Amino acid sequence: xxxxxxxxxxxxxxxxxxxxxxxxxxxxxxxxxxxxxxxxxxxxxxxxxxxxxxxxxxxxxxxxxxxxxxxxxxxxxxxxxxxxxxxxxxxxxxxxxxxxxxxxxxxxxxxxxxxxxxxxxxxxxxxxxxxxxxxxxxxxxxxxxxxxxxxxxxxxxxxxxxxxxxxxxxxxxxxxxxxxxxxxxxxxxxxxxxxxxxxxxxxxxxxxxxxxxxxxxxxxxxxxxxxxxxxxxxxxxxxxxxxxxxxxxxxxxxxxxxxxxxxxxxxxxxxxxxxxxxxxxxxxxxxxxxxxxxxxxxxxxxxxxxxxxxxxxxxxxxxxxxxxxxxxxxxxxxxxxxxxxxxxxxxxxxxxxxxxxxxxxxxxxxxxxxxxxxxxxxxxxxxxxxxxxxxxxxxxxxxxxxxxxxxxxxxxxxxxxxxxxxxxxxxxxxxxxxxxxxxxxxxxxxxxxxxxxxxxxxxxxxxxxxxxxxxxxxxxxxxxxxxxxxxxxxxxxxxxxx
Amino acid sequence: xxxxxxxxxxxxxxxxxxxxxxxxxxxxxxxxxxxxxxxxxxxxxxxxxxxxxxxxxxx
Numbered sequence: 001x002x003x004x005x006x007x008x009x010x011x012x013x014x015x016x017x018x019x020x021x022x023x024x025x026x027x028x029x030x031x032x033x034x035x036x037x038x039x040x041x042x043x044x045x046x047x048x049x050x051x052x053x054x055x056x057x058x059x060x061x062x063x064x065x066x067x068x069x070x071x072x073x074x075x076x077x078x079x080x081x082x083x084x085x086x087x088x089x090x091x092x093x094x095x096x097x098x099x100x101x102x103x104x105x106x107x108x109x110x111x112x113x114x115x116x117x118x119x120x121x122x123x124x125x126x127x128x129x130x131x132x133x134x135x136x137x138x139x140x141x142x143x144x145x146x147x148x149x150x151x152x153x154x155x156x157x158x159x160x161x162x163x164x165x166x167x168x169x170x171x172x173x174x175x176x177x178x179x180x181x182x183x184x185x186x187x188x189x190x191x192x193x194x195x196x197x198x199x200x201x202x203x204x205x206x207x208x209x210x211x212x213x214x215x216x217x218x219x220x221x222x223x224x225x226x227x228x229x230x231x232x233x234x235x236x237x238x239x240x241x242x243x244x245x246x247x248x249x250x251x252x253x254x255x256x257x258x259x260x261x262x263x264x265x266x267x268x269x270x271x272x273x274x275x276x277x278x279x280x281x282x283x284x285x286x287x288x289x290x291x292x293x294x295x296x297x298x299x300x301x302x303x304x305x306x307x308x309x310x311x312x313x314x315x316x317x318x319x320x321x322x323x324x325x326x327x328x329x330x331x332x333x334x335x336x337x338x339x340x341x342x343x344x345x346x347x348x349x350x351x352x353x354x355x356x357x358x359x360x361x362x363x364x365x366x367x368x369x370x371x372x373x374x375x376x377x378x379x380x381x382x383x384x385x386x387x388x389x390x391x392x393x394x395x396x397x398x399x400x401x402x403x404x405x406x407x408x409x410x411x412x413x414x415x416x417x418x419x420x421x422x423x424x425x426x427x428x429x430x431x432x433x434x435x436x437x438x439x440x441x442x443x444x445x446x447x448x449x450x451x452x453x454x455x456x457x458x459x460x461x462x463x464x465x466x467x468x469x470x471x472x473x474x475x476x477x478x479x480x481x482x483x484x485x486x487x488x489x490x491x492x493x494x495x496x497x498x
Numbered sequence: 499x500x501x502x503x504x505x506x507x508x509x510x511x512x513x514x515x516x517x518x519x520x521x522x523x524x525x526x527x528x529x530x531x532x533x534x535x536x537x538x539x540x541x542x543x544x545x546x547x548x549x550x551x552x553x554x555x556x557x
Contacts, residue, residue: 080517080529083529083530083533086533086534087510087511087533087536090506090510090533090536090537090540091506091507091510091511091540093506093540093541093544094503094504094506094507094540094543094544097503097544097547097548098500098503213525214524214525214526215522215525216525217525218522218525218526218527218530234519234527234529235517235518235519235527235529236513236517236529241513241514241517242513244513245510245511245512245513248510248511249507249511272553275548276548278544278548279541279544279545279548280541282537282538282540282541285537286534286537286538289530289533289534289537293530
């Protein structure tokens with residue numbers, strides 16, 4: 001598809017890319033405190049973001065380029081099953097509303113910057129802290145890589161080939177993140193989100209109008225799935241229902257365990273900011289539901305693709321004038337920059353606070369923390385770039401789901417402690433290890449698919465591995481907590497009389 | 499009031515309840531418009547709970 005360069009689209013793209021680059025560097029002065037001298041400034045934007053900034057930041061950070069490319073790609077490939085992203089991004093908000101203000105208060109009262117800080121503050125366990133920190137960093141890496149894939153797809157659609165454009169884009173991103181910290185993606189998120197809203201609103205009105213309405217869109221997709229057969233269709237096969245529900249639930253529970261989403265939470269001004277956002281952020285979910293339908297519109301528009309990831313770019317190129325396609329591609333590419341920046345900041349905060357400070361330099365100053373975090377953010381981005389350049393990229397969604405499986409295993413350690421101190425650090429650590437071990441092994445032996453099947457009483461059930469691993473994780477944590485409790489009581493009982 | 503927060507989980511995770519093509523609305527099969535409808539409904543439910551709760555001790 002990359003035979004010739006689309007000059008009009010490319011010019012629009014370069015204009016917007018240059019605009020956000022300038023904004024990224026200038027952001028250092030926005031609502032500025034002393035950016036270099038404290039990790040709260042570089043890594044959390046000064047902990048001062050109110051309702052609207054948080055709405056744009058978390059919206060820009062959670063609904064990523066992956067959303068715009070991979071969700072329609074999956075819906076195009078398999079139909080209804082790909083829609084699990086919709087229930088996922090609805091049920092996440094009651095969870096955010098109930099849990100995240102409590103977490104924010106804990107973090108704010110103690111000056112915590114990361115999830116692992118909170119865990120260490122609660123359990124005083126270096127082992128558990130390290131487990132949460134490493135999981136966060138490792139799970140973030142493929143997620144950043146995914147953003148690069150999203151950016152690569154639209155760059156390719158404009159006729160640019162090779163890896164140099166994407167490397168260049170990433171170097172620019174790395175530099176302004178280094179310079180401005182969380183303020184850069186927070187400011188750029190305004191541009192990105194407004195652009196995405198425009199693109200999607202235009203697409204969901206214009207495209208069906210040109211293709212004969214939504215009825216025609218769904219019926220074209222239905223015909224295609226009927227011809228294709230297998231586990232595809234406009235509604236779920238009975239065997240897919242449990243997988244659909246468990247993927248939605250597991251993804252929703254995992255979503256705000258990631259360093260990048262938690263960074264948005266910790267950077268908020270107040271607990272109330274988070275509550276209001278739980279009410280307002282679903283606006284993005286509506287957008288996501290409409291974006292997912294682009295996968296069906298591709299059938300109505302007779303788009304033929306070699307890889308499902310090309311569905312959205314090819315649809316836009318086929319139906320929009322070149323300048324608007326360029327605008328849409330810029331929106332997607334900038335949609336990759338915002339989360340990639342926040343992800344690298346979240347991972348850098350983890351490295352600084354929970355690896356460097358805990359093991360290398362416990363006496364580090366605030367300015368020293370900020371300096372280490374800035375370097376770490378560069379290293380994280382290089383790691384993600386290497387991920388993309390040297391590993392196969394066609395399993396973008398599955399890789400992200402594998403990261404989701406890992407990060408989900410940190411939920412008991414992070415969330416349970418907010419409400420009860422019953423669980424012991426030893427139990428939570430072992431539960432984490434068992435959850436990660438069983439989940440990864442199961443996903444690996446199924447060919448890196450996030451689904452597992454068990455046979456019970458003659459019927460077989462297919463479900464999301466991450467959720468199964470979480471249940472196992474909690475069970476192990478509870479059992480070990482009871483056992484360690486009994487052992488330590490025996491020991492105390494034996495020594496107490498003397 | 500907090501029980502309202504459970505409703506989206508029940509409504510969306512019990513898939514057999516909505517896994518149908520009919521009745522369709524504006525060309526959208528039931529499976530799609532039902533789930534999309536849960537977006538504003540969930541926002542509204544969370545808002546109800548938000549309204550009913552005691553404000554934070556310190557602003």
